[in-house]
Amino acid sequence: MIISSKIRRSPAHDSPNFEPTIMKGKKVLDSTGKKIKSVDSDKGYDKEEYHKFVVEELKAEDRMRIKNKDVPIHRTKGECRKKAKRRIKRFRANYRSKNETVFL
Numbered sequence: 001m002i003i004s005s006k007i008r009r010s011p012a013h014d015s016p017n018f019e020p021t022i023m024k025g026k027k028v029l030d031s032t033g034k035k036i037k038s039v040d041s042d043k044g045y046d047k048e049e050y051h052k053f054v055v056e057e058l059k060a061e062d063r064m065r066i067k068n069k070d071v072p073i074h075r076t077k078g079e080c081r082k083k084a085k086r087r088i089k090r091f092r093a094n095y096r097s098k099n100e101t102v103f104l
Helices: 016-033 048-055 080-086
Strands: 038-041 061-062
Touching: 016 048, 048 061, 048 080, 061 080
Parallel strands: 038 061
Antiparallel strands: none
């Protein structure tokens, strides 16, 4: 179920809208007494700051795609990104959202 989304008119990087869009969805769910269980996104949102936001602030499962997944874990920067790489095998094979900027 789509909880919140952000549509842009012009072609622009949508990464700056990550946290505001997630917080908008959180408000909607909070009003119904529910919590965000997981956040799915594509490789464009693979940033340590976003992984940390999802795991620590939202207490949700981080299911974001990882850039450069062939790079060894010891060379990956960021604690949350390393944890995400370690559990990459748990991901469903085709979980990617139909639209790149939809968060569940």
